[in-house]
Amino acid sequence: MAKAGAAWHGQLARPHLAAMAAAPAAATPSTWAQLAVRLKPLVPAARLLADPVAQLAYSYDATGERRPPQLVVLAEQPAEVGGVLAAAAAAGVPVLPRGAGTNLSGGTLPLFGGLVLALQRLTEPWRLDVAHLQVSVGTGWVTADLQRALASHNMFYPPDPSSHRISTIGGNVQENSGGPHALRYGVTEAHVLAVEGYLADGTPIHLDRPAVPGEWDLLGVVIGSEGTLMVATEVTLAVQARPAGTTTALLAFATVASACAAVARVIAAHLDPAALELLDRPTIELVERFAGAGYPADAGAVLLVDLDGTADERQAALDQLDAATRAGDRLAFRTADGPAAAERLWIGRRAAYGALARVSAHVFVQDVTVPRPQLAAMMDEVLAIAQQRRLSVLTVAHAGDGNLHPTIGYDPANPEELQRLFAADQEILAAAAARDGSITGEHGVGIDKLKHLPLMYSRDELAAMLEVKQAFDPELRLNPGKAIWTVLPPRVAPDETVPHRPHFASAPHLQQVREAIREAQAAGRRLQIVGAGLRVPPDPSALRLSTQAWTAVHHLDAENLTATVDSGLPVGELDGLLAPFGLEWAADAWGAAETVGGMVAGALPAWREAGSGPVRQQVLGVEMVDGGGRALRFGRPVLKNVAGYDLTKLLVGSFGRLGVLTAVTLRLRPRRPLTWRCLAAEGAQVAAAAWASLARPDRPEAVLGRPGQVITAWVRDPGAAWGPAIADPRPEWGALLAAQPMPRFGLHRCGRAGFPPAHEPWTLWWPLSGVWLGSTPPAPPPEADGADPAARHLAEQVRRAFDPHDLWKGGEA
Amino acid sequence: MTHGALALAADAIAQLDHCNKCGFCLPACPTYVETGLEVHSPRGRLSLIEAAWRGELAVGQPLADALSLCVGCRACEAACPSGVQYSIAMQAAQADLVRRRRRWVVSRAAVPPLLALVRHRRALKAAVRLGQAAKRIRLLPVPLAPLAAMLPPTAEVPSVLVPIPADPAGPAVHFVDTCVMDALFPTANQHARALLSAGGAHLQAAHGPEGCCGALEAHTGHPEKAREMARAHVVRWERDLPPDTWIVAHAGGCAAMMADYGRLLADDPRWAGPARRWAGQVRDWAAACMALPHALAFRGTGARVALQNSCHAVNALGQGAAPAELLARVAGDQLVTLPGQDRCCGAGGVYNLNQPAMAQQILRRHLDEAAAADVDVWVATNPGCALHLGQGVRATAGRAAVVHLATYLHERWQADPPAPPDSARRPG
Numbered sequence A: 001m002a003k004a005g006a007a008w009h010g011q012l013a014r015p016h017l018a019a020m021a022a023a024p025a026a027a028t029p030s031t032w033a034q035l036a037v038r039l040k041p042l043v044p045a046a047r048l049l050a051d052p053v054a055q056l057a058y059s060y061d062a063t064g065e066r067r068p069p070q071l072v073v074l075a076e077q078p079a080e081v082g083g084v085l086a087a088a089a090a091a092g093v094p095v096l097p098r099g100a101g102t103n104l105s106g107g108t109l110p111l112f113g114g115l116v117l118a119l120q121r122l123t124e125p126w127r128l129d130v131a132h133l134q135v136s137v138g139t140g141w142v143t144a145d146l147q148r149a150l151a152s153h154n155m156f157y158p159p160d161p162s163s164h165r166i167s168t169i170g171g172n173v174q175e176n177s178g179g180p181h182a183l184r185y186g187v188t189e190a191h192v193l194a195v196e197g198y199l200a201d202g203t204p205i206h207l208d209r210p211a212v213p214g215e216w217d218l219l220g221v222v223i224g225s226e227g228t229l230m231v232a233t234e235v236t237l238a239v240q241a242r243p244a245g246t247t248t249a250l251l252a253f254a255t256v257a258s259a260c261a262a263v264a265r266v267i268a269a270h271l272d273p274a275a276l277e278l279l280d281r282p283t284i285e286l287v288e289r290f291a292g293a294g295y296p297a298d299a300g301a302v303l304l305v306d307l308d309g310t311a312d313e314r315q316a317a318l319d320q321l322d323a324a325t326r327a328g329d330r331l332a333f334r335t336a337d338g339p340a341a342a343e344r345l346w347i348g349r350r351a352a353y354g355a356l357a358r359v360s361a362h363v364f365v366q367d368v369t370v371p372r373p374q375l376a377a378m379m380d381e382v383l384a385i386a387q388q389r390r391l392s393v394l395t396v397a398h399a400g401d402g403n404l405h406p407t408i409g410y411d412p413a414n415p416e417e418l419q420r421l422f423a424a425d426q427e428i429l430a431a432a433a434a435r436d437g438s439i440t441g442e443h444g445v446g447i448d449k450l451k452h453l454p455l456m457y458s459r460d461e462l463a464a465m466l467e468v469k470q471a472f473d474p475e476l477r478l479n480p481g482k483a484i485w486t487v488l489p490p491r492v493a494p495d496e497t498v499p500h501r502p503h504f505a506s507a508p509h510l511q512q513v514r515e516a517i518r519e520a521q522a523a524g525r526r527l528q529i530v531g532a533g534l535r536v537p538p539d540p541s542a543l544r545l546s547t548q549a550w551t552a553v554h555h556l557d558a559e560n561l562t563a564t565v566d567s568g569l570p571v572g573e574l575d576g577l578l579a580p581f582g583l584e585w586a587a588d589a590w591g592a593a594e595t596v597g598g599m600v601a602g603a604l605p606a607w608r609e610a611g612s613g614p615v616r617q618q619v620l621g622v623e624m625v626d627g628g629g630r631a632l633r634f635g636r637p638v639l640k641n642v643a644g645y646d647l648t649k650l651l652v653g654s655f656g657r658l659g660v661l662t663a664v665t666l667r668l669r670p671r672r673p674l675t676w677r678c679l680a681a682e683g684a685q686v687a688a689a690a691w692a693s694l695a696r697p698d699r700p701e702a703v704l705g706r707p708g709q710v711i712t713a714w715v716r717d718p719g720a721a722w723g724p725a726i727a728d729p730r731p732e733w734g735a736l737l738a739a740q741p742m743p744r745f746g747l748h749r750c751g752r753a754g755f756p757p758a759h760e761p762w763t764l765w766w767p768l769s770g771v772w773l774g775s776t777p778p779a780p781p782p783e784a785d786g787a788d789p790a791a792r793h794l795a796e797q798v799r800r801a802f803d804p805h806d807l808w809k810g811g812e813a
Numbered sequence B: 001m002t003h004g005a006l007a008l009a010a011d012a013i014a015q016l017d018h019c020n021k022c023g024f025c026l027p028a029c030p031t032y033v034e035t036g037l038e039v040h041s042p043r044g045r046l047s048l049i050e051a052a053w054r055g056e057l058a059v060g061q062p063l064a065d066a067l068s069l070c071v072g073c074r075a076c077e078a079a080c081p082s083g084v085q086y087s088i089a090m091q092a093a094q095a096d097l098v099r100r101r102r103r104w105v106v107s108r109a110a111v112p113p114l115l116a117l118v119r120h121r122r123a124l125k126a127a128v129r130l131g132q133a134a135k136r137i138r139l140l141p142v143p144l145a146p147l148a149a150m151l152p153p154t155a156e157v158p159s160v161l162v163p164i165p166a167d168p169a170g171p172a173v174h175f176v177d178t179c180v181m182d183a184l185f186p187t188a189n190q191h192a193r194a195l196l197s198a199g200g201a202h203l204q205a206a207h208g209p210e211g212c213c214g215a216l217e218a219h220t221g222h223p224e225k226a227r228e229m230a231r232a233h234v235v236r237w238e239r240d241l242p243p244d245t246w247i248v249a250h251a252g253g254c255a256a257m258m259a260d261y262g263r264l265l266a267d268d269p270r271w272a273g274p275a276r277r278w279a280g281q282v283r284d285w286a287a288a289c290m291a292l293p294h295a296l297a298f299r300g301t302g303a304r305v306a307l308q309n310s311c312h313a314v315n316a317l318g319q320g321a322a323p324a325e326l327l328a329r330v331a332g333d334q335l336v337t338l339p340g341q342d343r344c345c346g347a348g349g350v351y352n353l354n355q356p357a358m359a360q361q362i363l364r365r366h367l368d369e370a371a372a373a374d375v376d377v378w379v380a381t382n383p384g385c386a387l388h389l390g391q392g393v394r395a396t397a398g399r400a401a402v403v404h405l406a407t408y409l410h411e412r413w414q415a416d417p418p419a420p421p422d423s424a425r426r427p428g
């Protein structure tokens, strides 16, 4: 048996990792022996494996490399996980959580050896709450099994990575997996309500979505953290009604460029396809050889489009799709009649990876995302890089998301070819980053892209990620060497940025913020960040920093449906800019004077959470200055991005307690006229009716409860069944709230299954976010948040990392 | 014992190379489904073989034990998007392990005597009779004890069938009397021939003693012996049969084995060509029946009927749909599709003798499904599966009667009036 953690013959050499991944202290054989003894009473012997055969079988993932762990524990009970983690902590050994081991980035590779915690047998519990559209499951559930089990209740969990027949929900959450249908329904992140599990030292922890001011979204950071922050044993997922039906269409084009142009027109036409996939010519040729999907042989590229909805809606969407893609050299447009024909069309897409694996010894799958209008140029660039490096590449893309998978066959035994492959890899990633895209859209960083993180993040940004890691796992023992840098490069310049991208905030702008911070620090006073000042009363003891002078628009990409604007821009102004493009920002202001930054930091529930999702889903990136004066940018103007920790989530709803937002990148939505309806209902009927409306396949954009009323807003008006039509009530509510600023009004958490308590005077209730607004002032955060003590402790650790001088402590600034 | 890394031929190494560790085969694998252990998954086994070949893992009893839990159902091959032929790598690994030290692979003693028996068909028949007798008088040489548990309580008495005149215009068919079938279900062989004739097959004979197809040898690490057996068949077919004759076998495992003769004999200077050609002529019996010129008609008795398909017919030959299609033609009986119909039942040739615990564990799911579906008749397409299911039904006091497909169909066959000949489908 090779030494645990050692690379074997035939493995890719990764000497560079030492410069970015801290190696855990080496544990002696006697440590391992003692640990095994400690584990004996916790886990039955049959599930505690330390023989060479088992070490080998848990030494790899879908990247194909092998590094053996010392110990494998097959967990079956959540409590065992806690016990094993505590024992491993006492022994000081690394722990690697593992699902089905299908990740494509080396995420479960025991780089430094360690204890592999195999979680795929963790399938308890199964708690489906059909009424409140949520399910809690053990993280070992296989994605497809979960989807099947839900389908038997006519429920739907949309994320569908191509590996869904074997990947676990735990793995999906930790990689923030996507899949073809993420386009319409969102990636895994959009569906996770809560996670339960253990920290590296065995402390139990429960994280859910922040609901009230002053909580931050630690859960949003855990999602996509590749098992480096906590071990999840249970996940609560939002589910929804299955779409009424699906129509699959195949479009063929003479060239990739014309197919990409068609994609751009589909997005620009504000069609909302469930999936929009692209296959290029080499892929078509290969899959036709093995799968015979029936794609036109002369096509330079094909698009596969799924349209969901009722028969009428699908027909209308199909007509729009036809019209939007007719220009240019479209060769074919056909629809599958029936599920069997649709399945045949999809076979080609699903077979792409395997077909290449049949013809090459090994397959290298790349995974980058670019702003959607740049898809064609990026595809060209990939092709040029491959040509220059004498590699043959084929590309499939989740085109609607701008997420490409250039795939290259190679022979690991050919070192010269490997060199060319690595060079091409670096160039492709650099090209994506230079387009303000992401070096990984859904497969994760793992160890594979660790070295490329500086293409997207500065030293300070990498440091911020490391600080979050240290808050969760101070000993850096959980899945070491993955996802983020645990060794930082030496600082070269005082304000380093990523080569191709300066800060959005201008130098004077940054200077102003830093001076305010210094001043507050020197004076020992709090620094109150103020936008429009609508949501918070002034704090006379604090220094004030107003964002209102910062109103620049850095980019507005109507084809990508994104914009980056300064945080002080009033939403009314933003709306005025977007209206001519038929777009809007679906975060729903409470008044036109509110600033965009204030809304992001406030992250109050969005009126239209049912249709567009909560505010966090309308924010793709943030730029900020933290309490240490560091200028940091997280997120990109792309729909899928799993490079490093998703710290954007942390800032959404941070209420100005982690830093000053200078600019924000927004996800825009097509502007759609809504029909508002008001249904009279009493008491518990309000909740029942609200949830019934949400359980419809064509659920409303907005569902809100008011005492005696259920208010719904519809894109396609269902008629008087939901009460008489009313005028858009939002201005009225906004005025009401503006007249009664917080904290005289307070947001309160009741949970999805809850409802405002009978004795409380309340004004509005958001069922999906599980919060209500009433005239009871909230208790000061974070005590009010109902989070468990471990979560509160974590929040405090994270706060300290961003606010070392306590500029924002103890108030909602 | 030989030291050093596992020795594998190039075609086996190519399979290891093409495995991307994607894991798509995991849910298809019956042992992985039971244990949830990577070690018991196809991906795990391929990795173990690869590591042993690279010298990263010692070649010894632990490796042999880990590999020997594989049933050999080849469901992983059908599930693999990359076209990895797992069985090639596995058989090569088994062969090298056996070459080094026999007892690693065949650690439980039932296999060697059984291998000897399949090499000598008369002895096999005698052993079966002995086994059945011993079952009654509780006396049996130890190595055959597990086999006795499998056997039905009384021997099947060959029935005398009215011969059906051969149709000289029909496709030429050579029906291979597969050995275990011949010993255990001799009437099923007769039923199978009768229905082939009734469907319009022109049955052909190849002369000389019919040997085993070699499957058992190939799967237990004796490729040379398997090649020898394969060659014997090819020689006889080449000598005695018209070139377009279908080679039809009645046990999916044997059919799959014979369909693999081209690869098995690829290095044989004299017989590589004929082996490749004949391999292409192999059909599973049910698929052959479906392709015959006369559509067979059946009338049932109102029974609830379920099918246990042959893994190899499903996974290796891709002919798993035919048995269900045949069953669907039985008017009056109700075909219930069990979730595990096309999944391995755990019989796996001699697997249930080698790995009784896992074989029973796998079988359990199937038994539960059959019981839950209230099945009257459980039709198996492989003799080994029929024995395995029968034993399980008896042990759990189940009510399903286990019969072989040919026997079930023959009992319900409507010879009169014969189905109208469909001349359009006649070859030539």
Ligand SMILES: Cc1cc2nc3c(=O)[nH]c(=O)nc-3n(C[C@H](O)[C@H](O)[C@H](O)COP(=O)(O)OP(=O)(O)OC[C@H]3O[C@@H](n4cnc5c(N)ncnc54)[C@H](O)[C@@H]3O)c2cc1C
Pocket: A061, A062, A096, A097, A098, A099, A100, A101, A102, A103, A104, A107, A108, A119, A139, A160, A161, A162, A163, A166, A167, A168, A169, A170, A171, A172, A173, A174, A175, A176, A177, A178, A179, A180, A225, A226, A227, A228, A230, A231, A232, A233, A353, A442, A443, A479, A482, B021, B022, B023
């Ligand atoms: C052929 C193929 C196609 C794929 N297609 C897609 C696709 O379309 N979209 C996509 O997004 N991905 C895809 N993937 C990648 C991969 O399947 C996903 O990342 C998947 O979510 C991994 O799930 P898993 O259960 O295998 O996790 P693993 O690979 O076992 O683990 C993934 C990461 O999560 C951690 N982890 C797992 N479970 C837990 C837990 N309970 N608690 C804490 N940490 C945990 C691990 O440490 C690791 O870092 C594909 C992979 C393959 C091989």
Ligand code: SF4
Pocket: B018, B019, B020, B021, B022, B023, B024, B025, B026, B042, B043, B046, B076, B079, B080, B081, B082, B083, B084, B086
């Ligand atoms: S499905 Fe094929 S390529 Fe994937 S792990 Fe299994 S054998 Fe290997």
Ligand code: SF4
Pocket: B028, B029, B030, B031, B032, B041, B042, B045, B069, B070, B071, B072, B073, B074, B075, B076, B077, B086
């Ligand atoms: S042959 Fe069957 S039992 Fe063996 S690895 Fe493949 S699927 Fe599993």
